[in-house]
Amino acid sequence: MSDSNIILPSIGRVVWFHPAAQANPNGQPHAALIAYVQSERLINLAAFDENGTSYSATSVPLLQGDEAPPTDGTAYAEWMPFQKGQAAKTDNVAAGVRDRLDAFEKSVDDRFRQTGDFLTKKFAEVDGKLAQPAVTVTGDTAVELVGVPSPMPAELAQPSAQPSGQ
Template identity: 45%
Template sequence: MINPTVGRVVWFTPAHGDIRFDGYAAPFAAHVAYVWGPRCVNLMVILPNGSGVVGETSVTLIQDEDSKPGYGRYAEWMPYQVGQAKKHDAAPAA
């Protein structure tokens, strides 16, 4: 499990039918703005055209082998971050 911290970048998938994101393909880059816990965060979602951001509160953060909600509206770690965390966990302790 990767512990979320303020400022980390995640991918955000909006809820199906959320008109604020119509016309754009998910996922969206987002910064963690607040951490409620290891599976719940507030996000600052960056619009793909760079024109602004959208705030999202209490977003489920998918961890490890968690299932993705079928209705959308979740955040997940980027594959690079997952790979780095696995490398760190596998490294021998100094």
């Protein structure tokens, strides 16, 4: 578990409490419940000694990740090994989800880019056709529509054989 992915303490969670060396001659940790969270690394505890007698401990440092216990014999709390294992598994799952999400986002970005390239090409083709003359005059009265569908009826789009005076 990396230091950036610490286990967030919350009220009611169980931790191991290591009382000060002189108060714990057998060296085994005491079971403790988090009673109050001052910060991610400082908690208040309701603890139980080896006889099950309850007592409190306030402003107890909570070790995170692979932090070493204090060498001066002062009291501290730590997460139990299975809790650290669960946090590591969660970190691994989260990393896998992040990797899959990154791959999905790249795939979506690629698809958008391909779609944009396709549309750009099609618009360029349409612009090229529209840039051609829309009508070509051949002779005095013949008109040819080029590359653009005519909204005019066919009889109006074709030159008339009638004299222009009628």
